[in-house]
Amino acid sequence: MVSIKDIAKQAGVSISTVSYALNGSDKVTDETSARILQIAKELNYVPNASARNLKKRETKILGVFLTDFRGDVYGDLLHGMKEISNALGYDLVVCSGKQSHKMLPERMIDGAVVLDQAFESEELLQYADFGHKIVVLDRELDHPNINQVLLDNKAGATLAIDYLRDKGHRKIHVVTGPEGSYDSTQRMKGVRLTAEHAGVEIIEIPGDFLKSGGVQAAERLMREYREPVAVFCLNDEMAIGFYNRLSDSQFRIGEHFHLIGFDNIEVSGYLQPRLATIEYSKRRWGELASQQLVKLITGEEVENERVYVKLIEGHSVGRA
Template sequence: MVGIKDVAKLAGVSVSTVSNVLNNKKNVSDETREKIIKICKELSYQPNAAGKSLKSGKNDTILFNFSDFDRSFYLKIINGISDYVNNNDFDLIICTDKSCEKYMNNSLTGGSIILDKKMQDDTLIRIASENYPIVVLDRIMNNPYIKSVVVNNYDPMFEMIQGVIDRGYRSFGFVGGPEETADNKERYRAFRDALEVNHIQFLQKSYFAGNYREKSGYNAAKILMLSRELPDCLVCANDNMAIGAMKAFQENGIRVPEDIAVTGFDNCDLAEAMGLTTVSIPNYERGYIAARYLIENIRGQRNVETFKISAKIIFRSSVGIKK
């Protein structure tokens, strides 16, 4: 692989002189500049992302940060991001957890899309700037350099629970995700509001804390089965937990929906096969929109107003008609 040292050696100049030419600095003679450019073309030498960003003043690489390989919807989001990035001649870096922070500077990337609850708000506020815009997918932030692209969790959750109530269900359990996440808070609030509007009491003992993974839904269902009486319906804050709960019920001879109905949220790949009633989130579009807004902000088209994505309810066999 040809490097900047090879170019410098053939041109008979220092590496810093080659760098100055690539960065379009004026402190190099026209003769030397032309010589270096000619050698770069002959060797098909391309500067790295950092070099290109210094030359143009803008970095054409963006970063996507997420934290959980266990959830299949990430792949759809990545596909959406990748398609928009490729169509606009940008490059994409994907990383997870704490390792991403070292890439969040303008010498390496021009901006970031963040979907990681472990990345603290104060860290994002410290990093975001006019020259380094950020798009967040998992929270709403009021910052002049941070754009929030979030799912409208409240309306479809409320409507789904209303639909379940309209089908005759009157007692409920709830399996929540990580309690600090905005998604879980909004979904749980919609669930409680729908019950309240219909004058249905909800006991806190019927709330089970999960972590959005299948095993936590499985464990919640196992605990629920220890009680004397099952609720009419178990509402889960995402599909993975709902699928875990359905597997636990099936192992113990409890029928869905005859003995207990189950709902999820996300419409993951297994939801249709399991007959799971859920809310479908357009994750490919979510990634595509996030990439579009980030690149527009990198290019100076400032837009940091919160964008809410609509989701739709899909009723399947996991909810029937309660007699």
Template sequence: MVSIKDIAKHAGVSISTVSYALNGNPKVTEETSKRILAVAKELNYVPNAAARTLKKRETRIIGAFLTTFEGAFYGELLQGMKEEMNKHGYDLVICSGTQSHRMLPEGMLDGAIILDRLFSDKELLLHANRGHKLVVLDRKLKHDNIVQVLLDNKAGATFAMEYLLRRGHKKLYAVSGPEGSFDSVQRLAAARQTVERGGPGIRYEELPGNFDKASGAAAARRIIAEYDGPVGVFCLNDEMAIGMYHALKGTPFRIGEHVHVVGFDHIDIADYVQPRLATIDYSERRWGAVAAEQLIKLIEGGSSAEHERIYVSLVEGDSVGRANG
């Protein structure tokens, strides 16, 4: 690999002069700078990014840490992050798995956006104490080097359950997310509170889920097994709702007549399934963009918020009829 020492030898100048020229320092005359850059091009010189990073203590790279890449949820979120970062001269890398957590302390990243249950709160606070800049999308953490950019999960779950109650449902289910999921915990808490306010005579049950189609299908089979009349079901994300649709296809039980479903996330396919899925909507792209914007402000020493909230709304579909048909 060609080094600045090689360029200096070919150009007949000192190593420090080459370094100044490559970095655009005005200490070098325009004529000398042009000659050095021409030699560098001729020798196919490639800058050593690792050495530059050590010197400047920046990489212009931000990491987005995810628990998994599965499902239809992440595309718009990551695109929102990427677009905002690129506007400010940063690049995005996607990370998953505990081994990737080393990228923060090893200085490979200028900051990180966290949507990864494998990070413990203790680990993130340790990184923040060491000066690393973080945005969290999946928990509440208070620290000068951390910004929270969170979905309004409680409002979304309240909208979903109130919608089912307004349609006259007395038997309600909620299909949860993975154990320990921040979003699942918040949505379930709001669902329970809404049911409690709904008055007497309401039967409510929570079924285990995992934010994937398979767990939605499993919940559907459980509902069928104990079916005794029309039920309202709040699936805590759309993936599970779609799994429920698939499991009920070909059975005597029909979505919108026997089983009435509300999802969460408004993924693209929700508008195309029949009957059209009622769901909680928000902009994944905006969520990603706001997270990136706040992190860049934090990295560059600007004024960043302690927390930002992403608001949600209910999109009514055809999958929720009246309980009496």
């Protein structure tokens, strides 16, 4: 690979003179600059991006860190991030896994959007202390270099429990998310608080935010079935697993099992009967994340943002 040393040798000038010419500095004459640029062209010189980025301390790239890439939520989320990032002059790189965390301290990216349980909060706070800009979607952290764009999980859980209660259900089984999940924890806080105020009994069933969690919950509840059962799956993926397991049984959604989910992913609208669920704009969530991160990077004032939710009614829930 051709370096500026090669250009300097052929032009008979110093390395610093070549650097000035390549960067358009007025410290070299127009004649010398033109000659150096011509030699660089003839040698097919390609600037070293890593060195340039280190000097400028910017890459115009934003990093997005996800726990994994499964699930229908990520598509719209990333699309929203990409549209805003590109409009603001930035590209996106999407990562998962511990090794990718090095991209932030090594300044391979200008900032990070984090929706990744593998990122410890202490690690993020340490990076923020060193001046790195971060937007978190899955935790609450108080630091001037960290901004929060969070779902209103508690409000969504309240809407779900109230909907089942208004249909006459007084005992509700809740299929939870994976241990350590911020969204699952916050949704369960909303569930417990609402149930306590409404006089509703809550029975928790461990879940995993995957279809398999819904299948396992359905198998358990079918074995225990004595009367119509109300079920709140903390995401639609598990609700779909629940549907799938009941599809080859004598039980019917909306009659034997009254089911509501959370996320309103696209396939939920095609389920029969239509799945009741909690909706929010995944695309808007992504847009806000990119907007807030660029504001942090450019030194603009930012405040934490919240993504609001609403209830989507469906015939998957009938009267008790």
